[in-house]
Amino acid sequence: xxxxxxxxxxxxxxxxxxxxxxxxxxxxxxxxxxxxxxxxxxxxxxxxxxxxxxxxxxxxxxxxxxxxxxxxxxxxxxxxxxxxxxxxxxxxxxxxxxxxxxxx
Amino acid sequence: xxxxxxxxxxxxxxxxxxxxxxxxxxxxxxxxxxxxxxxxxxxxxxxxxxxxxxxxxxxxxxxxxxxxxxxxxxxxxxxxxxxxxxxxxxxxxxxxxxxxxxxxxxxxxxxxxxxxxxxxxxxxxxxxxxxxxxxxxxx
Numbered sequence: 001x002x003x004x005x006x007x008x009x010x011x012x013x014x015x016x017x018x019x020x021x022x023x024x025x026x027x028x029x030x031x032x033x034x035x036x037x038x039x040x041x042x043x044x045x046x047x048x049x050x051x052x053x054x055x056x057x058x059x060x061x062x063x064x065x066x067x068x069x070x071x072x073x074x075x076x077x078x079x080x081x082x083x084x085x086x087x088x089x090x091x092x093x094x095x096x097x098x099x100x101x102x103x104x
Numbered sequence: 105x106x107x108x109x110x111x112x113x114x115x116x117x118x119x120x121x122x123x124x125x126x127x128x129x130x131x132x133x134x135x136x137x138x139x140x141x142x143x144x145x146x147x148x149x150x151x152x153x154x155x156x157x158x159x160x161x162x163x164x165x166x167x168x169x170x171x172x173x174x175x176x177x178x179x180x181x182x183x184x185x186x187x188x189x190x191x192x193x194x195x196x197x198x199x200x201x202x203x204x205x206x207x208x209x210x211x212x213x214x215x216x217x218x219x220x221x222x223x224x225x226x227x228x229x230x231x232x233x234x235x236x237x238x239x240x241x242x243x
Contacts, residue, residue, distance in 0.1 A: 069127070073120045076227075077113055080234055087241040 040092075043085045050078035112234040114165045119226040121169030125159055126220040128172040132157045133213050140204040148194035152202040154178035178203055 057074040060066035132155050139152035160173035180203045188197035 067124060067127075069120045069123045073116055073227075076116065076231060080110075080112070080231070083235070083238060087238050091241050 036092075040085075040089065043081075043088065047078070047081040047085045050074075050081045054078035110234075112230045114167050115230040116227050117165040118167055118169040119223040119230070121162065121164045121171060122223040122226075123220060125170045125172050126216045126223070129157045129159075129216045130213070132175060133209050133216065136204050137206060137209045140202060140206055140209075142202055143190065143199050144192035147192060149192060149200075151182060151192070151200050152204070153182075154180075154202060154204045 054071075054074040054077070057066050057071045061068060061071045136154050142152040144151050154177070155175045156178050157175055158173045159170050161168045162171040163169070182200040182203050184198045185201055186197055187193055187199045190199045193199045
């Protein structure tokens, strides 16, 4: 996991350096990098929010304040969004690794 | 569910609203069956009147779900049974019995059960479709 993360970081640094060297491509590269991290961040925020909702629903159900149906749908939504974020993250990291393995 | 964005989430929210509606219907059926022999406590008075749940389309997560709008009394006549010793009997000795037919309630219950199962299947299928799509990313 650590190696994958460092690969991603290295890739990002390289991308930034390449963008600086290219000159006119800087804004675009930076925009793309920011775009992806923004997407991942917002997906993660959504997942965290969904799991918070699920947790509060669970607590409410234990206290007898929420319907079982609501609890189950909240947990299911949290599970799905977390799974989506994980799948996307795995895919991206494997792409980074693929690029890192490329012979230069 | 406060904010549902994904289409699958909306599907599940709608099915969940139907599950809640069916549970509410089950509550009414339970009330009817429990009071199937609740006669009047005063002489010549009316016994328990059967209740009927009324469903209505409701906006759930931006789509049309369902909810129980109200509960209406069943206007059909009560059965009269000759029971002079009953405290609820009228001067002629007849007691009004609730217009609850256990057979109808049992069928209603079966219908609620089937509808509940159908909506559970909707949730299950929606989830399966979503997770199958996600499987495309995994190798």
